[in-house]
C-alpha cells in the first residue's frame with residue numbers, strides 16, 4: 001500500500017443528511033452527542049476519500065435511548081391478537097435519572113411456564129427418589145396408617161433377610177389390616193365369636209400345612225378347643241400372594257408368645273397348588 005492510497009479525508013453524516021456533521025483528517029477521534037438526538041433508530045454514515053478520489057462508505061445503524069427504558073409484558077413484536085389485551089408496561093432508568101433503582105427496572109412478569117415445568121419435575125423426582133430409598137422402621141411399617149398405604153400402592157412385601165418373609169414389618173401390617181378386626185391385635189380373639197390365635201394348636205403346630213390351608217381357604221363350622229364359632233373365617237387365596245400369606249402366617253407363628261417354625265412362600269405355593277381340600 002503506497003502512502004497515496006491512504007484516505008485523506010473522512011466525512012461523517014447522520015441520518016441521510018447531505019451536510020456532514022464533521023470532516024476530519026484520518027485517523028480522527030470525534031464526539032457524537034446523542035442527547036441532541038431523538039430516542040430511536042439512527043444511522044451514521046462515514047465516507048472516506050483517498051487522494052486519488054476513491055470513496056469508501058460505511059453505514060452504521062444504531063439506536064439512541066436517553067429516555068427511560070420501556071418493558072411491555074403481554075404483547076410481543078409480531079403477535080397476532082384479538083379482543084381486549086391486558087398489558088403491563090414498565091419504564092425504568094433513563095440516562096438522566098440520578099438515583100437509579102434496580103428494583104424498578106424489574107418488570108413484574110408472571111412466572112414463565114418453563115420455570116413451573118422445571119420445578120414440578122424436580123418435585124416429582126424428589127418424591128420418586130424418596131419413595132424408592134425410604135425404608136421405614138419396623139415400628140412405623142407396623143402402624144395402621146402405613147400398612148394401609150403400602151397395601152394401596154402394592155408396597156414391597158418381599159422376603160426379609162434369609163428368604164423368610166419377615167414376621168414383623170409386612171406380616172404385622174397385614175395382620176393388622178386383614179385379621180386383627182376379628183382375632184384382635186393381641187391375638188386373643190373374642191370369646192365365643194372369634195378364636196384366639198395365641199397358643200392355638202393349629203398356629204403353633206410344627207407342620208404349618210393346616211395353618212396355611214385355613215388362611216388360604218377359610219374355615220367354617222369347626223369347633224376349636226370345644227368351642228363352636230358361629231361365623232366363618234374368610235379365605236384369603238384371592239387377596240393375598242404367597243409372599244403375603246407367608247408373612248402373615250409367620251407373624252402369627254412368632255407373636256403373642258407363639259414360637260413355631262416359620263414358613264416360606266414356596267410352602268404356601270405348594271399348598272395353593274393342591275387347592276382347597
Ligand code: HEC
Nearest residue numbers: 178179182200202214215219220221222224229231232233
Ligand atoms: C371376619 C372375621 C375374621 C377375619 C377377618 C379373620 N378370621 Fe381367622 N377365623 C375367624 C373365625 C370365626 C375362625 C373360626 C372358624 C371356625 O372354627 O369355624 C377363624 C379361624 C382362624 C384360624 C384357625 C384356628 C384354628 O385353630 O383352627 C386361623 C389360623 C386364622 N383364623 C387366621 C386368620 C388370619 C391369618 C387372618 C387374616 C389374614 C384371619 N384369620 C382373619 C374369623 C376371622
